[in-house]
Amino acid sequence: MQTTVVAAGFVDFEITWRADVFSGAPQSSSAANFGTLGINFRARKAANQEEWLVEIARLSCALPDAADESSATTSVKDTTTDR
Amino acid sequence: MAVPRHRVEMATTPAVNEMSMAEAFEGGPMSDHTPKELDLGALRQAIQAEYAEVAKRPERGFHFHTGRKLASLVGYRDEWLEGISEASIESFAGTGNPFSMGELHSGEHVVDVGSGAGIDSLIAAKMVGSAGWVIGVDMTPAMLEKARAAAAGRTNLEFRQGYGEALPVADSWADVVISNGVLNLMPDKGAALQEMARVLKPGGRLQIGDILVQTSVPESAKRQIDLWTG
Numbered sequence A: 001m002q003t004t005v006v007a008a009g010f011v012d013f014e015i016t017w018r019a020d021v022f023s024g025a026p027q028s029s030s031a032a033n034f035g036t037l038g039i040n041f042r043a044r045k046a047a048n049q050e051e052w053l054v055e056i057a058r059l060s061c062a063l064p065d066a067a068d069e070s071s072a073t074t075s076v077k078d079t080t081t082d083r
Numbered sequence B: 001m002a003v004p005r006h007r008v009e010m011a012t013t014p015a016v017n018e019m020s021m022a023e024a025f026e027g028g029p030m031s032d033h034t035p036k037e038l039d040l041g042a043l044r045q046a047i048q049a050e051y052a053e054v055a056k057r058p059e060r061g062f063h064f065h066t067g068r069k070l071a072s073l074v075g076y077r078d079e080w081l082e083g084i085s086e087a088s089i090e091s092f093a094g095t096g097n098p099f100s101m102g103e104l105h106s107g108e109h110v111v112d113v114g115s116g117a118g119i120d121s122l123i124a125a126k127m128v129g130s131a132g133w134v135i136g137v138d139m140t141p142a143m144l145e146k147a148r149a150a151a152a153g154r155t156n157l158e159f160r161q162g163y164g165e166a167l168p169v170a171d172s173w174a175d176v177v178i179s180n181g182v183l184n185l186m187p188d189k190g191a192a193l194q195e196m197a198r199v200l201k202p203g204g205r206l207q208i209g210d211i212l213v214q215t216s217v218p219e220s221a222k223r224q225i226d227l228w229t230g
Helices: A002-007 A049-061 B019-026 B040-056 B067-073 B086-090 B119-128 B141-150 B189-199 B225-229
Strands: A010-019 A037-045 A075-078 B006-009 B109-113 B133-138 B157-161 B174-180 B200-212
Touching: A002 A010, A002 A037, A002 A049, A002 B189, A010 A049, A010 B200, B040 B141, B067 B086, B086 B119, B086 B141, B109 B119, B109 B189, B119 B133, B119 B157, B119 B174, B133 B141, B141 B157, B174 B189, B189 B200
Parallel strands: B109 B133, B109 B174, B133 B157, B174 B200
Antiparallel strands: A010 A037, A037 B200, A075 B006
């Protein structure tokens, strides 16, 4: 989730709350089968390209194989368009 | 910066703080890419049918909680609900509390993605006041009808029909994007989040209530449309 949020142009991703919000609902749900929780999360749109790239780099450093350059092949495509 | 449409390609397993977060995007409704063979049109139809029921017959009972009971469960303050139409509250079907991460400020522009019967848009409109503006976006006509009725007479919000993956909002318009229980219903989370980034000003805030699954969802299950709505 963090990866997808950051990839979309955000920084400072944080899950702030989680709870079972499905138990006791009027109809049975598949939610329990998948351990589904309600969550709150927040993030902030990067103020500029540099801030976003720093966040990408920080996330990349957290990769388990980041020390192994042959496997840590994170690449960033900036398809910035003028609108 | 010009609003980016960034894309990150990772050849390795994404690193996240908790395994459950990785799982959330590995499978099920909280997947970041559209499962193969998922019929997007059929999925949207099924979701619209389900939420039209929530709009028209909220007392029916669903596989999720609704209304005031749910609002209390996820921590909505009584004062937020003061003055909000009961018709809007009864069809509340969120999964979290976007306002718990910080109230909105006077004069701010807010986009509510998947605004439903309008409860969060109406709360946001109260918070931003007459100098602010709220745009609620929803794809379900029955929900839009209910939200517009609940907002009658208010002068700082509007509801527009549209999809989360193609928001009918100008670039860099919003100070804050909120959403509640909706992102999980969109197969392409990346596209939806990029749209949220597009409409936000640089530095703008994203405050989302959604769901997280803690166990892997089989690929076959991801193609089952009834699991997306139930």
